[in-house]
Amino acid sequence: VQLQASGGGLVQDGGSLRLSCSASGRTFSTSALGWFRQAPGKEREFVAAISWSGVGIYYAGSVKGRFTISRDNAKNTVYLQMNSLKAEDTAVYYCAASRSSSSSYSDTGRYDYWGQGTLVTVSS
Numbered sequence: 001v002q003l004q005a006s007g008g009g010l011v012q013d014g015g016s017l018r019l020s021c022s023a024s025g026r027t028f029s030t031s032a033l034g035w036f037r038q039a040p041g042k043e044r045e046f047v048a049a050i051s052w053s054g055v056g057i058y059y060a061g062s063v064k065g066r067f068t069i070s071r072d073n074a075k076n077t078v079y080l081q082m083n084s085l086k087a088e089d090t091a092v093y094y095c096a097a098s099r100s101s102s103s104s105y106s107d108t109g110r111y112d113y114w115g116q117g118t119l120v121t122v123s124s
Contacts (some may be wrong), residue, residue, distance in 0.1 A: 001025035001097045001113040008093060008118030011085055013072075015122070019080040021095030021115055029073040032056075032098040034111060035080045037091035037120075045105035047093070048080060064123045087124040092117040 007019040019035070034049035049058045049071040063096060068081040077097060096111035104108045 001027055001031060002099060003111050003113055005093065005095045005118040010121045010123065013085065013086050013087060013124045017085065017120060019093055019118060022049055022080045023076045026077045027099060028046045032105065033071055033078040034096045034105060035069060035093060036108065037093045039091040040099035049105035056111065070085045075102040083122060084124055085122045087122050090120060090122050092119050
């Protein structure tokens, strides 16, 4: 699976952005998908994940109620709708795909494939 993230940019505090992550490969529809982010000087952290079926959806506490993850298997794409953005959401956002069920959705080690990242900057 190859992943390509897009949709990042500069937005004002309180604004919205939608990130997209397009995937190639036949295994997309059977892969769990996740979004992570990494701010300057910080470790990569979990943002949201969705199971292969779309039934299981998980969020970090810091984004719950503001961000929505979804997937369209027909388009091999996963989305992250981000509303009510805050300065602390500024980071490079990465999408990831997992064929494993060996660990938590929030564990970076679970994921086999990573996109290149897209930068989100929220100005206060």
